[in-house]
Amino acid sequence: MTEQHVxxxxxxxxxxxxxxxxxxxxxxxxxxNKHAIESPRELSNAFARLVEENRLLQVGVVGRVxxxxxxxLNALIFDGHAILPRAATPMTAALTTLTYxxxxxxxxxxxxxxxxxxxxxxxxxxxxxxxxxxxxxxxSLSQRRQRSESxxxxxxxxxxxxxxxxxxxxxxxxxxxxxxxxxxIRNSGVDFKxxxxxxxxxxxxxxxxxxxxxxxxxxxxxxxPLTKSVDIFLPLDTLRNIRVIxxxxxxxxxxxxEERTVALLKNCDVIFIVSPAGQFLSEQDxxxxxxxxxxxxxxxxxxxxxxxxNQLYGSExxxxxxxxxLDKIIxxxxxxxxxxxxRLKVQQPEIGSTFDALIERGAxxxxxxxxxxxxxxxxxxxxxxxxxxERKAWDNLRVNYPDFFVPDNAERCHANLNLLxxxxxxxxxxxxxxxxxxxxxxxxYNELISAKVTALEAFRVELLNFTQFKYQxxxxxxxxxxxxxxEQRRKMANLVIEGADKLDTVFFDSAxxxxxxxxxxxxxxxxxxxxxxxNRIKAATSEKSESRTEMRDSITAKIxxxxxxxxxxxxQHTEIKVLGxxxxxxxxxxxxxxxxxxxxxxxxxxxxxxxxxxxRSTAAARVYLGDExxxxxxxxxxxxxxxxxxxxxxxxxxxxFDSLNGFSGYLLGDDAKNFLDAAxxxxxxxxxxxxxxxxxxxxxxxxxxxxxxxxxxxxxxQARIDExxxxxxxxxxxxxxxxRMAKELEAM
Numbered sequence: 001m002t003e004q005h006v007x008x009x010x011x012x013x014x015x016x017x018x019x020x021x022x023x024x025x026x027x028x029x030x031x032x033n034k035h036a037i038e039s040p041r042e043l044s045n046a047f048a049r050l051v052e053e054n055r056l057l058q059v060g061v062v063g064r065v066x067x068x069x070x071x072x073l074n075a076l077i078f079d080g081h082a083i084l085p086r087a088a089t090p091m092t093a094a095l096t097t098l099t100y101x102x103x104x105x106x107x108x109x110x111x112x113x114x115x116x117x118x119x120x121x122x123x124x125x126x127x128x129x130x131x132x133x134x135x136x137x138x139x140s141l142s143q144r145r146q147r148s149e150s151x152x153x154x155x156x157x158x159x160x161x162x163x164x165x166x167x168x169x170x171x172x173x174x175x176x177x178x179x180x181x182x183x184x185i186r187n188s189g190v191d192f193k194x195x196x197x198x199x200x201x202x203x204x205x206x207x208x209x210x211x212x213x214x215x216x217x218x219x220x221x222x223x224x225p226l227t228k229s230v231d232i233f234l235p236l237d238t239l240r241n242i243r244v245i246x247x248x249x250x251x252x253x254x255x256x257x258e259e260r261t262v263a264l265l266k267n268c269d270v271i272f273i274v275s276p277a278g279q280f281l282s283e284q285d286x287x288x289x290x291x292x293x294x295x296x297x298x299x300x301x302x303x304x305x306x307x308x309x310n311q312l313y314g315s316e317x318x319x320x321x322x323x324x325x326l327d328k329i330i331x332x333x334x335x336x337x338x339x340x341x342x343r344l345k346v347q348q349p350e351i352g353s354t355f356d357a358l359i360e361r362g363a364x365x366x367x368x369x370x371x372x373x374x375x376x377x378x379x380x381x382x383x384x385x386x387x388x389x390e391r392k393a394w395d396n397l398r399v400n401y402p403d404f405f406v407p408d409n410a411e412r413c414h415a416n417l418n419l420l421x422x423x424x425x426x427x428x429x430x431x432x433x434x435x436x437x438x439x440x441x442x443x444x445y446n447e448l449i450s451a452k453v454t455a456l457e458a459f460r461v462e463l464l465n466f467t468q469f470k471y472q473x474x475x476x477x478x479x480x481x482x483x484x485x486x487e488q489r490r491k492m493a494n495l496v497i498e499g500a501d502k503l504d505t506v507f508f509d510s511a512x513x514x515x516x517x518x519x520x521x522x523x524x525x526x527x528x529x530x531x532x533x534x535n536r537i538k539a540a541t542s543e544k545s546e547s548r549t550e551m552r553d554s555i556t557a558k559i560x561x562x563x564x565x566x567x568x569x570x571x572q573h574t575e576i577k578v579l580g581x582x583x584x585x586x587x588x589x590x591x592x593x594x595x596x597x598x599x600x601x602x603x604x605x606x607x608x609x610x611x612x613x614x615x616r617s618t619a620a621a622r623v624y625l626g627d628e629x630x631x632x633x634x635x636x637x638x639x640x641x642x643x644x645x646x647x648x649x650x651x652x653x654x655x656x657f658d659s660l661n662g663f664s665g666y667l668l669g670d671d672a673k674n675f676l677d678a679a680x681x682x683x684x685x686x687x688x689x690x691x692x693x694x695x696x697x698x699x700x701x702x703x704x705x706x707x708x709x710x711x712x713x714x715x716x717x718q719a720r721i722d723e724x725x726x727x728x729x730x731x732x733x734x735x736x737x738x739x740r741m742a743k744e745l746e747a748m
Contacts (some may be wrong), residue, residue: 071371101233
């Protein structure tokens with residue numbers, strides 16, 4: 001069965017329903033809901049969406065600045081040519097995406113007015129904190145000089161004050177990033193209004209486009225301070241059905257870009273974690289990796305030790321073969337990786353199983369690479385065009401491994417440079433994941449076809465049974481049957497008032513139980529995820545206490561300190577450290593999980609309510625009406641009424657997390673405390689919003705209920721009796737039409 005066969009069957013069934021709407025209008029809603037039948041257009045969109053949403057292989061690249069990310073991408077996609085420029089600074093690296101396009105072009109997004117305002121405010125906070133630290137350093141140094149009887153506040157003294165103050169602020173990297181960025185924006189001299197016409201770049205080839213991009217992303221680029229992100233489109237076969245996300249460093253001065261970075265990484269199929277082999281998996285790398293959140297389904301994490309050629313020269317690594325030296329490096333890095341990630345799981349349990357696969361694969365998890373060696377291999381016959389860095393790398397290889405890099409043996413040189421570059425191994429990762437993803441898409445596609453065929457076929461069979469039942473019912477009826485219908489209608493008229501009241505009692509009792517049960521279930525779900533997220537915040541927070549010797553704040557103490565170094569006391573200081581990105585990811589996960597769970601609970605409760613109501617209302621009607629009316633008629637009437645109930649589902653709307661803008665990376669001291677206060681406040685606000693909207697949902701449910709279920713029941717039943725009586729009177733025409741309906745269904 002193919003997609004087209006499914007769509008054709010859907011179209012024929014919908015055409016059949018349209019042609020015979022008068023015969024089935026009272027029952028079709030119940031039957032369509034039962035089998036989840038979509039319109040042909042909705043079905044076609046479902047197939048297209050499945051293919052389109054999964055068409056692109058999403059490849060993320062994360063790593064600290066100067067880890068070799070651009071070199072890696074230049075090697076993988078541009079065969080070693082320097083198309084992607086290196087990041088200007090850790091604070092100014094733009095978020096970059098690359099994908100296939102019909103021409104060489106790029107779309108540049110600049111910081112918005114609100115982005116610039118956030119940068120400016122954080123820059124002001126940095127300057128305020130710098131003044132505080134300068135005052136503290138000034139006092140400390142002054143006291144030290146007084147004790148040594150050196151009271152001169154010369155240029156060196158002021159330089160030392162500045163140095164101590166800035167060193168004290170090194171931990172407040174987010175503020176430092178904002179300050180650096182704001183200075184660059186102010187010094188750029190760019191008129192913000194002129195940016196409106198600069199958002200799109202076009203070129204005739206990749207090199208020309210790379211040159212144009214220098215104005216936006218290079219260290220000296222005119223528009224670099226204002227560039228938020230760049231989306232690059234290239235007509236290269238290596239980019240077909242692939243999107244590469246090259247992420248900026250941490251400490252992003254603008255929260256909106258950080259949020260987009262995290263969101264893009266969450267949807268990646270492959271994430272290359274790039275870390276220099278010489279400083280493999282440093283604390284800064286761990287911070288960068290905190291952006292990676294677990295994704296349902298396929299997500300391959302690849303740990304890459306970059307710049308591996310720089311590690312070939314230590315005495316503990318040297319080996320008589322190049323491969324032997326590489327093996328030693330990988331073994332050392334793999335052991336370090338396992339120890340680091342296992343420790344990270346203990347320290348930050350909220351990361352869950354995100355990195356489990358890396359730990360389990362051990363040495364096989366670490367792939368080495370050298371963008372420099374790939375570039376040397378590609379341009380081995382163009383040595384006159386090498387820059388100083390390339391020449392130095394080549395000289396080091398020749399001196400330390402002369403047997404493997406013989407200038408007269410180009411083939412051997414290429415082979416060993418490619419061994420260090422390891423580009424093909426990295427490409428094979430992409431190919432393997434692409435193949436896996438293609439298989440997954442194919443399986444999902446076939447599963448969707450199978451599920452829709454099964455549903456449509458079951459729907460067709462039920463329509464056929466429904467039609468045949470009506471045919472037999474009318475065929476077996478006669479004049480006496482019509483008299484019986486009139487008698488049923490007469491007796492029913494006498495029972496309407498009291499019967500409607502009894503059915504209303506059953507209906508509203510059921511509705512009250514449903515609302516009370518739903519409210520309780522939703523509140524339990526909210527509390528469960530609230531506690532879970534509170535624990536996530538605790539796990540991402542640490543405290544370190546230390547004893548510091550400080551001078552007492554009194555005139556006597558200051559005199560004693562000046563005279564003989566006295567007037568001091570030991571005070572306990574506690575420093576709070578929090579991983580802001582991890583906490584924000586946890587809060588985002590809380591919101592996502594909460595919304596999904598509450599909607600799911602709402603759907604399941606609605607379904608249970610419908611099923612329970614059908615049983616209870618049918619039983620009540622049969623007990624009250626006895627054998628006066630056809631039991632099948634009672635069931636059909638209830639099914640139709642319940643199918644047309646419009647019970648709303650839970651929807652969560654909240655702006656609780658907007659207050660967390662501007663926080664990323666590791667936060668210390670007051671920044672950490674302020675962030676935790678904001679995070680707990682946002683969490684409480686979201687819980688309050690959810691609980692309030694649960695109460696609102698219960699009110700909406702009560703408003704959606706019919707004024708009288710019993711009255712609607714008897715009206716629907718009366719209409720069914722009238723319709724049946726009319727069909728029996730015109731039995732020949734009715735039977736002929738029902739036969740045609742059945743034959744058309746059988747022929748599908």
